[in-house]
Structure formats: structure tokens, C-alpha cells
Amino acid sequence: MASSYKYEPLPKNSIRFIELDPDLKDGKPQLKVLSCARDEAPEYISMSYCWGQDPESESIFLDDLPFAVRPNLFQLLLHLRYHRREYTEWRYFWIDAICIDQSNTAEKTEQVSRMETTYRNASTIAAWLGVPPAERNQERTGRDHISELSSPSLVDEIFTSVYWSRMWIVQELILAKNIVLLYGHLRLPWKGMSGVLQAWSTFGKSRWRHSATINLVNMTVGAAYTQEHGRALGELMRYLEHSEATDPRDRVFALLGLVEGEEREVLGTIFPDYEMSHEKVMLVTMAYLKQIYAPRPFKWVVKPQQVWSEKVFGLDKETWEKMWSETEGYETPHDLTNYSSVWNAKGIGKLLKPGQAGETFRGQKEELKRQRRKWFELRVDALRKLASESSR
Incomplete structure (x- = not known):
């Protein structure tokens, strides 16, 4: 599916954001694009999600022009309208597939080199796990759905989500000031959820104990140390050898923001x-x-x-x-x-x-x-x- 939207050149040391319109246009999400110098950036939410292998078969509207996206991002934007109504302070969003001109190699290289700053400066990292097989509590109000994790079937869905195998999420979640997981219409704050997942991995199914989910939960326990001192590249690559990246070069590039000073x-x-x-x-x-x-x-x-x-x-x-x-x-x-x-x-x-x-x-x-x-x-x-x- 072709895109009609054309990016304006992004000056060095600048960044793009999007604003999400609460109303759909022809059944599709519509967004506004804005750019500014990084030191003048407003408070924003950085979206963490899995690109997936599907082609760009869906379209949205960027500044009223069609823009092709992958199915998982399309569903993310549809559901984000719902979460934005609950989180009224969520106005500006950073989404890599939209906020970086993926066809511009020079821009992509410059923006990826600043990815650590992008994640550190976000007020919240909102992690999108996808759409559940059967949507739950679509009309339920409130922000905390931690109680939903009493359901073994839901926990199994979370543990087995392909999201946890994605290489980029390691940097995104470890450098985050605040994390909230979005699963369809469910909202799961990380602070409460990580403890619940560790408990389930201890007393639940044995295969959960060695899952990619628990690996990442354990890595976030030492997030403060990693943020301050970094880790050795060899250590990170060995620990994450089963993680995946849409672009195989990101098996290294996605870890640069986490490596220690001299190595970096x-x-x-x-x-x-x-x-x-x-x-x-x-x-x-x-x-x-x-x-x-x-x-x-x-x-x-x-x-x-x-x-x-x-x-x-x-x-x-x-x-x-x-x-x-x-x-x-x-x-x-x-x-x-x-x-x-x-x-x-x-x-x-x-x-x-x-x-x-x-x-x-x-x-x-x-x-x-x-x-x-x-x-x-x-x-x-x-x-x-x-x-x-x-x-x-």
C-alpha cells in the first residue's frame, strides 16, 4: 500500500512527534506530525511495540495524507485512542516507524544514534503487547488492571507474547522513567505487574521461569545500575542471543545505549x-x-x-x-x-x-x-x- 505523505527534512538535533486525533477518518486513525529541537521537546510518550513481519498493508492519515503501516501498528493506534481518553496528559507520542523517515538512511542513522536520549527523556514508555484473542473489559474505567492478572490464561498470553523477543525493547524498558503495558484495552503499570509476573514464574508453569519475559523483568531489576554504568557489549549479546530484530543490524545497534562508557x-x-x-x-x-x-x-x-x-x-x-x-x-x-x-x-x-x-x-x-x-x-x-x- 503506497504512502502519499512526504517527510520534511529533519534538522540535526531535532525530533518528530505525533498527535493522535480522538476521531477516526474513514475508519482509520489520523495524526498530526510536528518537529522541534530536542532541547525544546514537550513532555511525550514513547511507544514500544513489535514491528512484525507483515507487510505495510494498512493505512492511516498523517496530516490528512495516506501513510502505509504494518497491521500491529494500525491496531496500536486504534487502541491508543481509548487509552488516551484515560490518560488525559498523554498528548504527544514518539513512534519510530512514523517519527523517523525510514527511507532516509542518513536521518535514520542520526536518529538511532540518539535513541538512548529519546528513551531517557520520555515521561513514559508505553509498551504495546497487541490485541488479546478476546477483548476484555472494553468499557471498564480506571487505569489499573493489575487485578486481571489473577487469570492464568491472561498471564500465559502475556508470557508468550512475541513482544518480549524484540531486541529494541531491552533499551526502551531499561532506560524508561516509567512503564505501562497496554494489552488491547487493558492497562498494566509495570511497577505492580513485574512483581506479579515474577510470582507467577515461581509458582506457575515451569516454562514461564525461563521465558524471555522473565529475562527482561530480571534485567529491569538492575536498571538503575545499567543506566548509570552500562554493561559490556559481549555480556548483553550473549544474554540476548535469542532476541530478534526486524533489521538484523539492530542486534548490535539496539544495545549501544546500554554499553559502558569506554566501549560506547x-x-x-x-x-x-x-x-x-x-x-x-x-x-x-x-x-x-x-x-x-x-x-x-x-x-x-x-x-x-x-x-x-x-x-x-x-x-x-x-x-x-x-x-x-x-x-x-x-x-x-x-x-x-x-x-x-x-x-x-x-x-x-x-x-x-x-x-x-x-x-x-x-x-x-x-x-x-x-x-x-x-x-x-x-x-x-x-x-x-x-x-x-x-x-x-
Whole structure:
């Protein structure tokens, strides 16, 4: 289904929002689009949902012009009108499929690089689980439907929703100030629901205990730590190897807002870049993981090929093995290989001499900083060289 709506260019450091009209037009949702500088953004709700594999077979109206969307987003917008009546403060919404011009690679790359800020600044993340097989309590008023979770059948529907397998939701929910789940006409505040789900996973069906839902609930328990310090990319990729993304490059890009400081600095010089192919993104990621976790002097200690399998990168085994070999030669010296030249025995001896300890320590510290900066530059150069030399 073709779209007649044409995007206006979005200035750098700007963002788009939508306003949802409470009335339908020809049975279809109608929305207004507005853009503004990020530092002038109004309070807004960020919608978290699963794109799905269905084609863009439905249409809505953007500024009175037809705009093609996937079925799940169409249902989200139909039901969002109902929830907006209950949440009167919900006026502006951010929805990636609409607020980012998906056909504009440059804009998409710039907006994805700012995704962490988009999620952090949203007043609420509203997670859309889809439409239940049979709608419940369509006319019920009030905001809290937690009591509905006494139904095992409803809990089973929530636990098995494909929503929880989506890669992007990890960043969305961990960085959120406030979360509410929308399931058809039901509204389930996360603060009350997460505890109920953990209880059901303990005392309910055994398969719920190891579900993607509980994995994410457990990750949000440590959300405050992740927001402040971040996590290692390798750790996140291993933990989420069964998660899915409509664009396979997002197996890495969707995690950038969660990685720790120095890793983010290195990776941010290369990613996100939607001009790269999926295989090249994974090739560079493999090389990076080797740089950090398996430098040549320590390969006998860490064997990343036993940790990061083809599943982590979303590749078939044959392709993964070939690409793993291609990363040979792009490693850089590991930090630990240089510590002996900085924190050496002679330097430690000087620390023990009266009057020299402070000066020696400061000198050693500055040398260590210089070395780390050099390692940082070597890593970035190696990754850029691999990206430019690879024909993938």
C-alpha cells in the first residue's frame, strides 16, 4: 500500500512527534506530525511495540495524507485512542516507524544514534503487547488492571507474547522513567505487574521461569545500575542471543545505549551506520570483541569462539566461521600487556621513598592515561581498517 505523505527534512538535533486525533477518518486513525529541537521537546510518550513481519498493508492519515503501516501498528493506534481518553496528559507520542523517515538512511542513522536520549527523556514508555484473542473489559474505567492478572490464561498470553523477543525493547524498558503495558484495552503499570509476573514464574508453569519475559523483568531489576554504568557489549549479546530484530543490524545497534562508557566511545566511532551491510556490522563487532576479550597474548585464557557462537550474531555457522577468520590480524594489544611498562617494580620502589611518592604516582597515572588513549586509537583504527577493507 503506497504512502502519499512526504517527510520534511529533519534538522540535526531535532525530533518528530505525533498527535493522535480522538476521531477516526474513514475508519482509520489520523495524526498530526510536528518537529522541534530536542532541547525544546514537550513532555511525550514513547511507544514500544513489535514491528512484525507483515507487510505495510494498512493505512492511516498523517496530516490528512495516506501513510502505509504494518497491521500491529494500525491496531496500536486504534487502541491508543481509548487509552488516551484515560490518560488525559498523554498528548504527544514518539513512534519510530512514523517519527523517523525510514527511507532516509542518513536521518535514520542520526536518529538511532540518539535513541538512548529519546528513551531517557520520555515521561513514559508505553509498551504495546497487541490485541488479546478476546477483548476484555472494553468499557471498564480506571487505569489499573493489575487485578486481571489473577487469570492464568491472561498471564500465559502475556508470557508468550512475541513482544518480549524484540531486541529494541531491552533499551526502551531499561532506560524508561516509567512503564505501562497496554494489552488491547487493558492497562498494566509495570511497577505492580513485574512483581506479579515474577510470582507467577515461581509458582506457575515451569516454562514461564525461563521465558524471555522473565529475562527482561530480571534485567529491569538492575536498571538503575545499567543506566548509570552500562554493561559490556559481549555480556548483553550473549544474554540476548535469542532476541530478534526486524533489521538484523539492530542486534548490535539496539544495545549501544546500554554499553559502558569506554566501549560506547569506541563503538560510537563506527556505529550505528545503516550504510553497512548486516555481515559487515557483525564482522566489525567480532573484531571488536576479540580486541577486548581475546588479545593474542591471552588467547590461551579466553577463547571467544566458545562464548560468542553464530547464534549471538544471527548468522549461519558456515558464514560465522569464515567471518571469524577474516578478523584475524585486526586485534590490538590488550591493556594488560602494557601494565608492566607503567606499573613496574622500579616505579613501585620509588613510591616507598619519602618525598617522591606523590610525584611518582602522578607521573605513573599520567603515563597510564596516555597509554590507554593510545590503545583506544589503535582499536578504532583497526576497526575502521577492517570496515574499509572488507568486501562484505
